[in-house]
Each structure stands twice: as structure tokens, then as C-alpha cells.
Amino acid sequence: MKPSLLWTALALSLLAFFVPASATPPSKTLITNVHVFDGSNEALVENAYVMINGNLIETVSQEKPDAEGVTVIDGKGRVMIPGxxxxxxxxxxxxxxxxxxxxxxxxxxxxxxxxxxxxxxxxxxxxxxxxxxxxxxxxxxxxxxxxxxxxxxxxxxxxxxxxxxxxxxxxxxxxxxxxxxxxxxxxxxxxxxxxxxxxxxxxxxxxxxxxxxxxxxxxxxxxxxxxxxxxxxxxxxxxxxxxxxxxxxxxxxxxxxxxxxxxxxxxxxxxxxxxxxxxxxxxxxxxxxxxxxxxxxxxxxxxxxxxxxxxxxxxxxxxxxxxxxxxxxxxxxxxxxxxxxxxxxxxxxxxxxxxxxxxxxxxxxxxFTPVEVLRQATSTAGELLALSGPRSPYTEGKLGVIEEGSYADLILVNGNPLEDLSLVADPQTHFDFIMKDGVVYKNQLN
Structure with missing residues (x-):
């Protein structure tokens, strides 16, 4: 093996040793009992089920999908917004x-x-x-x-x-x-x-x-x-x-x-x-x-x-x-x-x-209205990021939206930021759940 390849292999093996298990999302997660702001539309998807497969959203539906073998998280009636x-x-x-x-x-x-x-x-x-x-x-x-x-x-x-x-x-x-x-x-x-x-x-x-x-x-x-x-x-x-x-x-x-x-x-x-x-x-x-x-x-x-x-x-x-x-x-x-x-x-x-x-x-x-504000930090931002084309490090899914095929970047808000935007000013208090790339980084729902 060439010396450069040997050092690369060693670096990768050491990195694998130090990477925490939490960086790998579970195979499937279902979040139930949430009202979804998809990043664009002002009308919420009420009483929704959001199925996540790995790091991507598989479905957003008002009909309960088959949850056998799936990790289920009760959203407790929170409003879900994109990361x-x-x-x-x-x-x-x-x-x-x-x-x-x-x-x-x-x-x-x-x-x-x-x-x-x-x-x-x-x-x-x-x-x-x-x-x-x-x-x-x-x-x-x-x-x-x-x-x-x-x-x-x-x-x-x-x-x-x-x-x-x-x-x-x-x-x-x-x-x-x-x-x-x-x-x-x-x-x-x-x-x-x-x-x-x-x-x-x-x-x-x-x-x-x-x-x-x-x-x-x-x-x-x-x-x-x-x-x-x-x-x-x-x-x-x-x-x-x-x-x-x-x-x-x-x-x-x-x-x-x-x-x-x-x-x-x-x-x-x-x-x-x-x-x-x-x-x-x-x-x-x-x-x-x-x-x-x-x-x-x-x-x-x-x-x-x-x-x-x-x-x-x-x-x-x-x-x-x-x-x-x-x-x-x-x-x-x-x-x-x-x-x-x-x-x-x-x-x-x-x-x-x-x-x-x-x-x-x-x-x-x-x-701006609350929905106009949130679009600036979600769906419209995602549109601009997409201009990076193949230079984007993240080409598996869409960013800034909650829809089929988008990245599982999700926040559950205790309250409705489309009615009270001040909720986003205090995320420590009002953001009960934060997921990025299918991995949960904060969960205070219980």
C-alpha cells in the first residue's frame, strides 16, 4: 500500500473509532400527533404523521401508517417546523x-x-x-x-x-x-x-x-x-x-x-x-x-x-x-x-x-408576517442553497421543507410560531424537540 493511502486508511479508522453512535439515525422513526408547517404553506397539516427513513422524510400524512418495527415518538400536539x-x-x-x-x-x-x-x-x-x-x-x-x-x-x-x-x-x-x-x-x-x-x-x-x-x-x-x-x-x-x-x-x-x-x-x-x-x-x-x-x-x-x-x-x-x-x-x-x-x-x-x-x-x-419570516429561514433559504448544484455537500434530499424526500431536519415547538413568532426567540424554552439528519439532538417531550 502506498504511504499516502496507508495514512488515509489510518485516519479513517481512527475517525470511525471516535464517531459517536448517535450520529447514525435509526432505520425508521414515526412522529405522531403533530401539526406540520411544511416551510411554505401557511395552513398547517393538522394531526399529521411524519415517517422518517434514515435521514430523509418518507411520508407526511394524516393517515396513520404501519408502525410495525418503527421507533414511534408522540409529538404531543406540538407544531412541527423545518430546521x-x-x-x-x-x-x-x-x-x-x-x-x-x-x-x-x-x-x-x-x-x-x-x-x-x-x-x-x-x-x-x-x-x-x-x-x-x-x-x-x-x-x-x-x-x-x-x-x-x-x-x-x-x-x-x-x-x-x-x-x-x-x-x-x-x-x-x-x-x-x-x-x-x-x-x-x-x-x-x-x-x-x-x-x-x-x-x-x-x-x-x-x-x-x-x-x-x-x-x-x-x-x-x-x-x-x-x-x-x-x-x-x-x-x-x-x-x-x-x-x-x-x-x-x-x-x-x-x-x-x-x-x-x-x-x-x-x-x-x-x-x-x-x-x-x-x-x-x-x-x-x-x-x-x-x-x-x-x-x-x-x-x-x-x-x-x-x-x-x-x-x-x-x-x-x-x-x-x-x-x-x-x-x-x-x-x-x-x-x-x-x-x-x-x-x-x-x-x-x-x-x-x-x-x-x-x-x-x-x-x-x-x-413581515410570521409565515413570511419563517419562509426566509426555511424554504426560501433552501432554494438559494440549491443553487450550489453538485457542489452542495448535501444532495440526497431537499432542505428547508417538510415533504417527501426532504432531509429530516425538524423542530417541535410548544406553541404555534405562525401565530406567535416570539416563540423562536427563546428556543431553550419553546423548542421541545430538535432533529437534524434523522438524529435527535434534543427531546423534552416527556
């Missing part, structure tokens, strides 16, 4: 303070991320789209069952131009010497800088080679970044098209960080399918997004008790205020125009804020 999806999550950054994150190594990031993701799963988030960071190992070990957490759609390194949103180099790093070493955050694959079409093609292809299910670029200025004002537009038309073309060659899509009209219009016209943030957009740009079929991945960011903390008077604080002032207007416009919206939190460097995922989701009731 929630956070479409803008950073596993490596969400729960680690900024200074610690910038001064600790990659292993530290992922170990903190593993615990953070386990808590996210117990808040009912069974899937996350990780839009920036080298979390491929964490995704693989979560899929194996070694770590508990949501399934991860990884983007790999967020790609930025020089002076762009994820150019994390110090102010003294320019003018750059092409022979200089990459900074640590680039070396470990959390971010990367690319200038010009050849470099953008190279870095996009590298991310795909690493296992990215979609590509994340930065098309405009950001809040937490040190050097780029909000109004700037990043990556030329040619550079943006290069990233889109490289992703399309791998049958997947590009998501981009942007707030403004000019940056967003450039990205959407180049074929970008997911606009991350967009808090300063006009109706004209939102109509362009609808025409092109692009999704708005926006966050309910407000300057409230859950505001991201920046030093008063700082560059980032000023940018943050500008962004939050646009939140209310853009949500209203997006709803009016009919753009497809998905939910994401974009929690960064704050373990306490990360714990408020459900609270952030519930805030959307300020602009």
Missing part, C-alpha cells in the same frame, strides 16, 4: 472576541467554532451557510458525527481586492511587494486578496478546489473593516465576471458583500446571485435583483440593545449607524418589490450576540 437555516454565518468568528480571533491560531478558531455551532444546533439551526472562513475540516467532522452542529455550506476564503472589505493586512503593508508572505489570515484560508482577472480566477478556483459550495467575494465597503468606506465599489466588472464565470464552470454561484446601489448593480449585472446585506439599496436596484433572480441575504441590524459594539465616534461606529438607518426602509422596499429574501445573522466576534440567533429571526416580524 432553521442561517444564511450568513461565520463558524470561525461568531463566538470569538475580535482581538482574540486576530491573535490566536486556526485550531483555536475552529475549536471555539465547534462549540458555538453546537449551541446553534440546539437553538434549532440545523443548517448554516458559512460565508467566509476556512471551516472545511469543521464541516467534515460535523458531518461525520464527531462534532454536533448544523450542516455547513462552506465558502472558504472571502475574496477581496486590495483595500477591500476582507483585506486584513495592517496599514503598513502597502505598497505591497509581490514576494512578501501572506498574512496569517490569508495563509490559513479565512480570507484572500486578489487583484486583476488572473488573480481573481486563481483565488476563486483555489476556493473551489478546497471544497467551497459557493464563492464569497466583496463588492463594496463594510462596517467592521478598517480601510474601506461604505460608498466604495470593489472589483471591476471584469473581475466580478471572472469570479462568476469560474464558479459557473463548477456549476455553482457567487455571493457578495455589498451595501450600495452601484456596487450591487455591478455585481448583479455580472451574474452574482446572492447579495449579502444591501441595507442602503434603492427600489431601482431591488427591481434589478428581482429581474435577474438574485436573492437578498439581509440582516435585521438595528441600533438597539443587540447592536454590534464599536467604540463611540470610531470609523466603524459611524458606518454601523448609517447601515442601521437603512434597515427599515430596505426591508419595506424589498417586500413591496417582491425580491426573494433569506435570513442571516452575520454575528461576528460576540458570543453573547451569537446566542440571540432566534431573537434576531423574531425581529423580522416588524416588517
Amino acid at each position: 432553521l437555516i442561517d444564511m450568513h454565518w461565520h463558524s470561525a468568528y461568531a463566538s470569538i472576541p475580535m482581538q482574540l480571533g486576530l491573535t490566536s491560531d486556526h485550531a483555536y478558531h475552529l475549536l471555539i467554532g465547534a462549540k458555538s455551532n453546537e449551541r446553534a444546533l440546539l437553538r434549532g439551526f440545523t443548517t448554516v451557510r458559512d460565508v467566509g472562513g476556512n471551516v472545511f475540516s469543521l464541516a467534515a467532522l460535523t458531518d461525520s458525527g464527531l462534532y454536533k452542529g448544523p450542516r455547513i455550506f462552506p465558502s472558504g476564503p472571502a475574496i477581496s481586492q486590495t483595500s477591500g472589505h476582507t483585506d486584513f493586512r495592517p496599514s503598513t503593508a502597502v505598497p505591497a511587494n509581490p514576494h512578501d508572505s501572506l498574512v496569517y489570515m490569508e495563509r490559513i484560508g479565512h480570507v484572500i486578496v486578489a487583484d486583476g482577472v488572473p488573480e481573481v480566477l486563481k483565488r476563486t478556483r483555489e476556493a473551489l478546489r478546497m471544497g467551497a459550495s459557493q464563492i464569497k467575494i466583496n463588492s463594496g465597503g463594510g462596517v467592521s473593516s478598517s480601510f474601506d468606506p461604505l460608498d466604495v465599489t470593489q472589483f471591476t466588472d471584469e473581475e466580478t465576471r471572472a469570479a462568476v464565470a469560474a464558479a459557473a464552470d463548477w456549476n455553482t454561484y457567487v455571493a457578495t458583500h455589498t451595501f450600495t446601489d452601484e456596487a450591487t448593480q455591478r455585481a448583479v449585472n455580472a451574474g452574482v446571485m446572492s447579495i449579502e446585506h444591501g441595507h442602503l439599496l434603492s427600489e431601482k436596484t431591488l427591481r434589478l435583483m428581482k429581474k435577474k433572480g438574485a436573492y437578498l441575504s439581509m440582516q435585521p441590524i438595528l441600533d438597539d440593545e443587540d447592536a454590534i459594539v464599536f467604540p463611540e465616534g470610531s470609523f466603524s461606529r459611524k458606518k454601523y449607524i448609517e447601515v442601521t438607518e437603512g434597515t427599515d426602509r430596505v426591508y419595506q422596499l424589498a417586500k413591496k418589490v417582491g425580491v426573494k429574501i433569506v435570513f442571516g445573522t452575520d454575528t461576528l466576534f460576540d458570543p453573547q450576540l451569537a446566542e440571540k440567533q432566534g431573537k434576531q429571526l423574531a425581529k423580522l416580524e416588524r416588517w
